[in-house]
Amino acid sequence: MGAGPCNVHPRVIQAMSASLLGHMDPDFVQVLDDVSSMLRLVFKTENAVTWPISGTGTAGMEAALVNVLEPGDTIVIGHNGYFAGRLSEIASRTGANVVHAPHEPGDAVDPDRIRAELQRHAKVKAVAVVHAETSTGVLTPIPALAEAAHEAGALLIVDAVTSLGGVELRVDDWGIDVCYSGTQKCLACPPGLSPITFSERAVSVLESRAAPVQSFYLDMTQLRSYFAMRAYHHTAPITMIYGLREGLRILLEEGVEQRWARHSRSARALWAGVEAIGLDMFAPEERRLPSLAAVRIPGGVDAGAVRKRLLDEHGIEISSGLANLADSIWRVGLMGYNATLANVFRFLSALEDALLAQGFELPAGASLAAAQKSLRHAD
Amino acid sequence: MGAGPCNVHPRVIQAMSASLLGHMDPDFVQVLDDVSSMLRLVFKTENAVTWPISGTGTAGMEAALVNVLEPGDTIVIGHNGYFAGRLSEIASRTGANVVHAPHEPGDAVDPDRIRAELQRHAKVKAVAVVHAETSTGVLTPIPALAEAAHEAGALLIVDAVTSLGGVELRVDDWGIDVCYSGTQKCLACPPGLSPITFSERAVSVLESRAAPVQSFYLDMTQLRSYFAMRAYHHTAPITMIYGLREGLRILLEEGVEQRWARHSRSARALWAGVEAIGLDMFAPEERRLPSLAAVRIPGGVDAGAVRKRLLDEHGIEISSGLANLADSIWRVGLMGYNATLANVFRFLSALEDALLAQGFELPAGASLAAAQKSLRHAD
Numbered sequence: 043m044g045a046g047p048c049n050v051h052p053r054v055i056q057a058m059s060a061s062l063l064g065h066m067d068p069d070f071v072q073v074l075d076d077v078s079s080m081l082r083l084v085f086k087t088e089n090a091v092t093w094p095i096s097g098t099g100t101a102g103m104e105a106a107l108v109n110v111l112e113p114g115d116t117i118v119i120g121h122n123g124y125f126a127g128r129l130s131e132i133a134s135r136t137g138a139n140v141v142h143a144p145h146e147p148g149d150a151v152d153p154d155r156i157r158a159e160l161q162r163h164a165k166v167k168a169v170a171v172v173h174a175e176t177s178t179g180v181l182t183p184i185p186a187l188a189e190a191a192h193e194a195g196a197l198l199i200v201d202a203v204t205s206l207g208g209v210e211l212r213v214d215d216w217g218i219d220v221c222y223s224g225t226q227k228c229l230a231c232p233p234g235l236s237p238i239t240f241s242e243r244a245v246s247v248l249e250s251r252a253a254p255v256q257s258f259y260l261d262m263t264q265l266r267s268y269f270a271m272r273a274y275h276h277t278a279p280i281t282m283i284y285g286l287r288e289g290l291r292i293l294l295e296e297g298v299e300q301r302w303a304r305h306s307r308s309a310r311a312l313w314a315g316v317e318a319i320g321l322d323m324f325a326p327e328e329r330r331l332p333s334l335a336a337v338r339i340p341g342g343v344d345a346g347a348v349r350k351r352l353l354d355e356h357g358i359e360i361s362s363g364l365a366n367l368a369d370s371i372w373r374v375g376l377m378g379y380n381a382t383l384a385n386v387f388r389f390l391s392a393l394e395d396a397l398l399a400q401g402f403e404l405p406a407g408a409s410l411a412a413a414q415k416s417l418r419h420a421d
Numbered sequence: 422m423g424a425g426p427c428n429v430h431p432r433v434i435q436a437m438s439a440s441l442l443g444h445m446d447p448d449f450v451q452v453l454d455d456v457s458s459m460l461r462l463v464f465k466t467e468n469a470v471t472w473p474i475s476g477t478g479t480a481g482m483e484a485a486l487v488n489v490l491e492p493g494d495t496i497v498i499g500h501n502g503y504f505a506g507r508l509s510e511i512a513s514r515t516g517a518n519v520v521h522a523p524h525e526p527g528d529a530v531d532p533d534r535i536r537a538e539l540q541r542h543a544k545v546k547a548v549a550v551v552h553a554e555t556s557t558g559v560l561t562p563i564p565a566l567a568e569a570a571h572e573a574g575a576l577l578i579v580d581a582v583t584s585l586g587g588v589e590l591r592v593d594d595w596g597i598d599v600c601y602s603g604t605q606k607c608l609a610c611p612p613g614l615s616p617i618t619f620s621e622r623a624v625s626v627l628e629s630r631a632a633p634v635q636s637f638y639l640d641m642t643q644l645r646s647y648f649a650m651r652a653y654h655h656t657a658p659i660t661m662i663y664g665l666r667e668g669l670r671i672l673l674e675e676g677v678e679q680r681w682a683r684h685s686r687s688a689r690a691l692w693a694g695v696e697a698i699g700l701d702m703f704a705p706e707e708r709r710l711p712s713l714a715a716v717r718i719p720g721g722v723d724a725g726a727v728r729k730r731l732l733d734e735h736g737i738e739i740s741s742g743l744a745n746l747a748d749s750i751w752r753v754g755l756m757g758y759n760a761t762l763a764n765v766f767r768f769l770s771a772l773e774d775a776l777l778a779q780g781f782e783l784p785a786g787a788s789l790a791a792a793q794k795s796l797r798h799a800d
Contacts, residue, residue, distance in 0.1 A: 047441050047659055058660070059434045062426050062611060064738045096613070097476045097638060100655035104638045132637045226656055232441060234475070234613055234658030256635050258511045259476060259483045274743065276479035277605055279613030280426055281437070282661070359443045364653065 043389055044361035045176045045334060046204065047226035047233045048377040050285075054231050057288035058281050065278040073287055074269065074278070080290035084206060084229075084298060085221060085239050087213035093269045094235040094286060095260065096279050099203040099224030102236025104132050105260040106199050106220045107170070110244065112253050113137030115167040118159045118196070120151030120187070124177035124364045125201060129170045136256060138167070147178050147367065150329040153186035160194040167247075168197040168219075174205035177364045179336030179373065180325045181209065188217030197244055203227060206237065207293055208305040208333040208377055219244040225282070228305065228333055230378025231289040234282040289378075305332040308381045310420055311413040312374065315390040318412030319397070319404045324371050333381070335374045336363070340402065345372065348396040356392035386413060422768055423740035424555045424713060425583065426605035426612045427756040429664075433610050436667035437660050444657040452666055453648065453657070459669035463585060463608075463677060464600060464618050466592035472648045473614040473665055474639065475658050478582040478603030481615025483511050484639040485578050485599045486549070489623065491632050492516030494546040497538045497575070499530030499566070503556035503743045504580060508549050515635060517546070526557050526746065529708040532565035539573040546626075547576040547598075553584035556743045558715030558752065559704045560588065567596030576623055582606060585616065586672055587684040587712040587756055598623040604661070607684065607712055609757025610668040613661040668757075684711040687760045689799055690792040691753065694769040697791030698776070698783045703750050712760070714753045715742070719781065724751065727775040735771035765792060 063070040074093070081092050095102050107129070111117060115138045119129050122145035133140045141163055143155045151171045160166055169191040171182055184200060191198040197219040205211050206221075208228025213221050219241040226233035240248065240262060248262055255261040259276065268275040293301060309332035313323055316337055324336035339345045345362065349372065352358045363371040374389065390409040397404060442449040457472050464471060474481050486508070490496060494517045498508050501524035512519045520542055522534045530550045539545055548570040550561055563579060570577040576598035584590050585600075587607025592600050598620040605612035619627065619641060627641055634640040638655065647654040672680060688711035692702055695716055703715035718724045724741065728751065731737045740752040753768065769788040776783060 044443050044445075047443060047656060050441055050660075055438045058437060062429055062605075064423050064426060064740070065612070066423075066740075067732075067738060097480065098656045098658060101476065101638045104636065128637070135633055135635050135637060224656065226441075226659075232658065232660035233444070233656040234661055254514055256514050257483065258507070258514060259480045277426060277477045277603065277612040279477060279611065279658075279661070280605075281429075281611035281664075282613055282658070285660075353446075359446060361443070361445075 043375050043380055043385065044359045045373045045375050046224070046377060048230065048375055048380045050232055051230045051289065051292050051379045053292055054285045054288045058285040060284050062280050065280060066272065066274060070280065071272060073283060077283060077287050077290065078269065080294060081237050081239070083294060084290060085213045086211065086215065087239050089213070089239045089241055091240040091245055091262065091266060094237050094283065096276065097236055098233050099222070099236050100128070101260065102222030102224065102238050103129065103201060104257065105236070105238055105262065106222050107132050108136055108257050108260060109248055109255050109262045110168050110197060110199065110220060111136040111138040112251060115139065116141060116163050116165065118143055118156060118163070118166055118169045120156055120169070120171040120182070121145060122149050122151050122178070122180065122182070123147055123172065123175035125172045125175055129201065148180060148325050150180055150182040151187060153190045156187055157190045160190060160196065166194055166196040168199050170199040172201040173211065174202065174209055174331045174333060176204045176334050176373065177367065178324060179331045179334050180329050181331040184216045184218060192217060197247060204331065204333050207301060208381065209331065210302050213239055225286055225289065228377045229286070229289050229293065231285045232282065234279060235286055305376060305381045307417070307420065308376045308383060308386050309335065310416050311383060311386045312376060312389070314416030315386065315409035315413035319394060319409045333375065333377045335376070336371045337374060338371055339369070343397065343400050343402055345369065348400065351396040351399055352392055358389055358392055422754050422759055422764065423738045424752045424754050425603070425756060427609065427754055427759045429611055430609045430668065430671050430758045432671060433664045433667045437664040439663050441659050444659060445651065445653060449659065450651060452662060456662060456666050456669065457648065459673060460616050460618070462673060463669060464592045465590065465594065466618050468592065468618045468620055470619040470624055470641065470645060473616050473662065475655065476615055477612050478601070478615050479507070480639065481601030481603065481617050482508065482580060483636065484615070484617055484641065485601050486511050487515055487636050487639055488627055488634050488641045489547050489576060489578065489599060490515040490517040491630060494518065495520060495542050495544065497522055497535060497542070497545055497548045499535055499548070499550040499561070500524060501528050501530050501557070501559065501561070502526055502551065502554035504551045504554060508580065527559060527704050529559055529561040530566060532569045535566060536569045539569060539575065545573055545575040547578050549578040551580040552590065553581065553588055553710045553712060555583045555713050555752065556746065557703060558710045558713045559708050560710040563595045563597060571596060576626060583710065583712050586680060587760065588710065589681050592618055604665055604668065607757045608668050608672065610664045611661065613658060614665055684755060684760045686796070686799065687755045687762060687765050688714065689795050690762060690765045691755060693795030694765065694788035694792035698773060698788045712754065712756045714755065715750045716753060717750055718748070722776065722779050722781055724748065726779065730775040730778055731771055737768055737771055
């Protein structure tokens with residue numbers, strides 16, 4: 043229950059034990075086609091260019107940026123947390139001119155701030171934002187950002203690492219041009235693949251590049267020849283793709299919208315329970331991310347000792363804050379297979395135990411009662 | 422039995438079914454340390470910087486090149502096959518000056534040709550060669566190349582994708598500066614990771630770079646902070662690393678040298694059997710690669726129909742030739758778990774069947790008798 047990887051559905055592990063096929067085997071090509079088709083349903087897109095990149099979420103981020111950007115291009119980044127910082131870091135290595143639209147940590151990206159930067163800079167190639175910022179537990183609404191980007195003739199790149207398959211995301215309806223994710227979060231598969239999708243507009247930007255993509259491994263034009271024309275590019279991570287296929291099947295059996303609802307329901311119970319024992323959430327409720335809760339560490343509590351007790355005594359991993367939030371928040375994931383009420387209650391009682399062990403005063407059982415109450419209100 | 426991925430040891434699959442740990446979990450950090458230690462034994466190196474890159478072999482190739490090269494640097498590539506071509510392709514995307522030392526396909530890289538290019542160009546940063554060229558089934562001897570590179574003050578980069586764990590390879594004794602491989606060949610794990618090692622000399626080149634590494638995902642300085650100091654860089658592909666740990670344990674139980682001997686023994690039986698039924702090997706015996714046999718397609722035979730019959734009737738995958746060798750060779754892998762006499766005999770009898778079905782005239786059983794005879798000579 044950290045910021046990911048999260049636990050994997052047992053059926054996914056089982057699927058990964060199938061015999062290896064070659065990456066050019068006709069049967070495996072069918073598996074790849076299945077994965078692409080199912081990814082389109084989960085991304086809510088009809089984009090032809092939709093497949094898993096052979097690396098973790100950071101590889102997907104790098105693929106999005108290096109395929110779109112060329113030296114001298116300008117990109118505007120809505121900077122509201124750690125992973126937006128990573129977008130800047132990678133974009134700057136392409137030789138692009140990186141413009142930050144800075145926000146306070148805990149804020150969602152503000153379309154007006156993006157629009158202001160788009161007006162200040164001529165010919166912006168792309169705007170990039172993180173949909174679900176796992177460093178702060180904040181969800182940024184996308185449609186108004188897509189509108190702002192498109193008004194200025196820019197592409198919108200969206201990091202959906204911690205939202206795809208768990209939080210509402212509509213690539214086509216919202217006008218997203220490039221969107222990437224990771225398998226180890228709400229898709230409930232092991233880490234190792236990064237699903238990505240490019241709109242037709244993004245593909246035409248790719249096709250009109252002057253310089254080759256600086257990464258061969260992540261070059262979408264080369265990858266297209268493998269995924270669409272079965273020309274050898276690199277050896278696909280066969281076993282991981284078996285796992286992703288099963289993970290997507292499980293997701294579609296449940297239903298995309300039903301899965302969003304399950305994540306939301308579990309999250310509301312968690313928030314209510316955490317607040318009932320006197321802790322504060324980092325992000326205000328209206329922009330809070332269902333799949334990852336950032337909880338403020340209360341004064342006088344040894345944050346590391348709480349995490350250690352959760353892990354050692356309860357078998358529950360939660361994450362510390364990243365970078366300058368390391369001492370102020372814990373991050374609790376409710377993703378994919380883990381986004382259940384059973385886990386919420388298990389976590390809340392374990393958290394109470396760990397806080398009581400620190401001498402923190404709280405009425406035992408308060409969090410569970412509050413979580414139940416929040417569910418009665420919602421149902 | 423194609424050019425890889427090959428079949429995986431059942432214990433590797435079993436190991437991959439363990440529960441996911443977080444990539445920062447103290448128990449997982451121990452797993453990573455085990456993997457690094459075992460990789461050092463297999464690479465025959467004491468290099469501190471030795472770990473798996475989170476991508477397939479091509480990602481390892483890209484990591485080797487983008488970390489060493491900066492714009493304006495010169496690299497000499499011993500060009501004797503398809504994967505040397507890929508080295509050039511990736512090197513050229515770094516802005517480096519790429520010098521080819523061309524060879525005929527089927528040739529090993531010649532140290533004199535490399536030395537001539539090193540004399541012709543001032544300040545060469547690196548020489549890169551493919552140890553085991555899977556496109557032609559050729560093994561290039563490394564020590565004389567290391568000597569040539571070092572005389573000129575250049576690093577030696579070696580692609581060991583199809584040799585590590587199956588063919589003699591001694592990173593420290595031979596003077597290799599950067600060496601990378603893939604998990605899906607002689608290590609008998611699924612594809613998805615690329616073991617890599619950097620010598621101290623390579624690390625100091627890395628540390629004295631003027632420009633940042635163009636890939637963030639593959640940046641060894643960043644990765645070092647994860648592997649050595651446990652600082653978050655990206656989410657490691659946990660399940661794949663469980664598999665690699667088990668694959669390395671199996672390898673070390675057998676013994677590195679014993680495993681080289683097993684590959685060599687199986688290969689000699691295969692070559693004798695293939696030649697006994699009148700087919701020719703592509704590479705001359707003295708530079709033939711044990712882990713991958715390139716077999717010339719005899720005249721009058723439908724190469725695709727033979728591959729299809731092997732796959733459909735015998736459950737054996739072999740690979741076609743790559744690029745301009747597509748119509749002239751088949752590629753038969755004997756790697757890792759698959760490098761056994763049982764597989765050699767199974768393949769030879771299946772090949773006889775597929776050739777007989779094409780009306781190719783051969784004495785049935787000839788290949789098996791020849792394979793057995795070659796073993797008697799060797800043992």
